[in-house]
Amino acid sequence: MVDEISAMRAIAHPVRLRMLSLLTGTAMSAAEVARELDLTHANASYHLRLLADAGELVVDGEEKIRGGVAKRYRYPHERDLAPSEPGTPTRPSAPAAYLRALGKELERRSRSRAASTQSLSSDLEGWVDEDTWKEALELLMSAARLLHERNRPPRTPGTVHVSATSVAFRMQDDQ
Incomplete structure (x- = not known):
């Protein structure tokens, strides 16, 4: 099993963040990911293997293509979105590299924001009960x-292209 810090390092890259989002809705091969994200097949394969080795993607089947076998990867989002019990260890704080990659990805997505559509932007550092x-x-x-x-x-027909990012955590008291 990969340690949590190595897993966080693996996702601390804008292309890999895009891959995780893409592979949430469907399993895809490296060739399909490369076409969707406008990458070379070799580049897509490299990033997919790195994410799989870090435990961030799972192989969700294989298919025969021109005499070879292509793995289909997917992001097991259900694992990360399961509520944890109080007192159980959580992932360590997001490393700075991950937060920088997330910021770059948000900048990229914001350039594709649809005009005149409902959206939300919220930020708070505060104190609540x-x-x-x-x-x-x-x-x-x-x-x-x-x-x-x-x-x-x-x-997919009937869908809209969206972006949603949440980062919420309890802070240490300044004392």
Whole structure:
């Protein structure tokens, strides 16, 4: 099993973050990922293997293609969106490299923002009571589960292209 810090390092790259999002709604081969993200096949294969080796992707079948075998990868989002019991260890704080990659990915996505559509932008560093924090965290987890579970392959008829990012955590007191 890969340690959590290695897994966080593996996802701390804008292309790999895009792959995780893409592979939430469907399993895809390296060739399909390469076409969708406009990458070379070799580049897509490299990043997919790195994510799989870090435990961030699972192989979800294989298919024969021109005498070879292509693995189909998917992101097991249900693992990361399961609520943890109080007192159980959580992932370590996101390393700076991951947060930088996330910021770059948000910048890229924001350039594709549809004009005149409903959206939300929110930021807070504040103080709330424990019950409010628990309720807010449950609502965010519920929204994340909903979007991940209902995510579909790119350009599926009847779907819209969306972006949703949540980073919420309890902070240490300044004392």
